[in-house]
Amino acid sequence: MDLLELINQKAFLGQEFLTWLWYLSEEEEAPALPDGKTVRLTLGDNLVLGPAQGAEGARITVRGQETSLAEAREGLRRGKLVEALRLGLEMDGEEYWLNLSAAELGLSSLKLPPVAPAEDPLRPEPPGGQAPEGPSAADGLVLERVALIGNAVQAVEGLFAAFLARRLDDEAAADLKSSLKAWAANG
Amino acid sequence: MGIIKGNATLSRYRVKGDLPDGFKDFLDRRIRQFAFRDIENNSEELSVGWVSIHDFMDTGFAYAAYALDPYVALGLRVDKRQVGGAMLKKYHRLELKKAYAAGEGRKLSRMEREELKEKARLDLLSRIPPATKFYELVWDTNSGEVWLSAAAHAVRELAEDIFKRTFELELMPIIPWHLAQEAAGSLTAKRALDEASPWSLRQEEA
Numbered sequence: 001m002d003l004l005e006l007i008n009q010k011a012f013l014g015q016e017f018l019t020w021l022w023y024l025s026e027e028e029e030a031p032a033l034p035d036g037k038t039v040r041l042t043l044g045d046n047l048v049l050g051p052a053q054g055a056e057g058a059r060i061t062v063r064g065q066e067t068s069l070a071e072a073r074e075g076l077r078r079g080k081l082v083e084a085l086r087l088g089l090e091m092d093g094e095e096y097w098l099n100l101s102a103a104e105l106g107l108s109s110l111k112l113p114p115v116a117p118a119e120d121p122l123r124p125e126p127p128g129g130q131a132p133e134g135p136s137a138a139d140g141l142v143l144e145r146v147a148l149i150g151n152a153v154q155a156v157e158g159l160f161a162a163f164l165a166r167r168l169d170d171e172a173a174a175d176l177k178s179s180l181k182a183w184a185a186n187g
Numbered sequence: 188m189g190i191i192k193g194n195a196t197l198s199r200y201r202v203k204g205d206l207p208d209g210f211k212d213f214l215d216r217r218i219r220q221f222a223f224r225d226i227e228n229n230s231e232e233l234s235v236g237w238v239s240i241h242d243f244m245d246t247g248f249a250y251a252a253y254a255l256d257p258y259v260a261l262g263l264r265v266d267k268r269q270v271g272g273a274m275l276k277k278y279h280r281l282e283l284k285k286a287y288a289a290g291e292g293r294k295l296s297r298m299e300r301e302e303l304k305e306k307a308r309l310d311l312l313s314r315i316p317p318a319t320k321f322y323e324l325v326w327d328t329n330s331g332e333v334w335l336s337a338a339a340h341a342v343r344e345l346a347e348d349i350f351k352r353t354f355e356l357e358l359m360p361i362i363p364w365h366l367a368q369e370a371a372g373s374l375t376a377k378r379a380l381d382e383a384s385p386w387s388l389r390q391e392e393a
Binding site for chain 1: 190191192194195196197198199240241252255258260325334338360361362363364366367370371376379380383384385386387388389390
């Protein structure tokens with residue numbers, strides 16, 4: 001099976017996961033990740049719903065803080081699922097924001113907690129030609145940013161693993177589905 | 188804007204294949220071999236190559252500055268010349284006009300017209316400076332995961348291609364299905380994953 005076929009066949013996993021994240025942001029204070037850490041989720045100012053896999057229909061896009069989610073919730077009740085959203089993650093007192101898409105779980109517009117600015121990497125090396133000892137401030141910045149991005153990636157993967165642990169267990173899956181339906185019905 | 192500055196957009200990959208023996212030397216040799224080559228002073232349409240992650244003008248890689256163990260952190264520079272349709276049409280017409288004048292109004296064949304169009308395009312290419320785009324790529328050589336600071340299909344293709352040519356390793360996009368297989372772990376969970384079918388939250392369904 002080629003990659004495109006695989007993406008198309010299993011697109012529902014990403015859609016259901018993102019729908020669950022929206023549910024979590026409203027229904028659970030700070031869900032735990034498989035590694036024991038907790039993460040507080042906040043729905044951001046972008047939410048896109050589309051038809052569930054195999055179904056046809058229009059997309060619903062909700063943008064902006066002031067926009068009511070009523071239309072999106074109505075979309076859920078009509079069988080649509082989340083295709084993309086902006087999500088806030090609060091971990092260890094630090095805030096991350098990111099856009100997630102169901103098709104690839106790709107992270108975009110990822111806003112990281114602030115890091116200390118590095119010295120200007122374009123400044124010429126001091127004379128002498130000696131290799132610098134240890135990472136430079138600019139390299140330190142790269143490592144810090146990579147670590148922060150890693151935190152966000154791990155959190156998303158951890159949440160996905162937590163979702164699957166429920167989704168793939170018959171009993172837990174039935175509970176989860178009825179919780180989601182009840183939540184969708186009450187919005 | 189990307190991995191080291193501003194808001195980040197990531198395409199994630201797994202590296203397929205094993206690192207060669209003498210990896211550090213191989214890495215240094217190959218990065219330099221596939222470093223960005225300037226096309227400012229010629230008429231080439233496209234140049235894609237590695238630069239410093241801090242500076243898209245730096246192709247020297249002093250002190251193997253890309254190596255931030257266990258990460259390989261590189262800039263990917265893409266310079267491209269593009270001739271706009273309207274501009275090409277205008278210069279094609281000028282070429283046609285010259286050809287008609289030289290041939291005293293002789294009708295031009297379809298092939299001759301196409302050749303003049305290509306001539307106009309090549310002339311324009313030599314006069315247009317290339318536009319520069321810069322992306323970042325970070326490779327965690329421990330986990331075998333690669334992040335590219337772009338989501339556009341065309342950029343991803345360029346990055347996947349130069350990564351393969353440089354390191355003789357393939358980049359496999361990470362998709363939910365692969366993550367799910369890894370997360371599922373046990374055989375029972377994997378079977379459940381294979382058999383899983385889409386849910387609907389439609390209210391009239393039981």
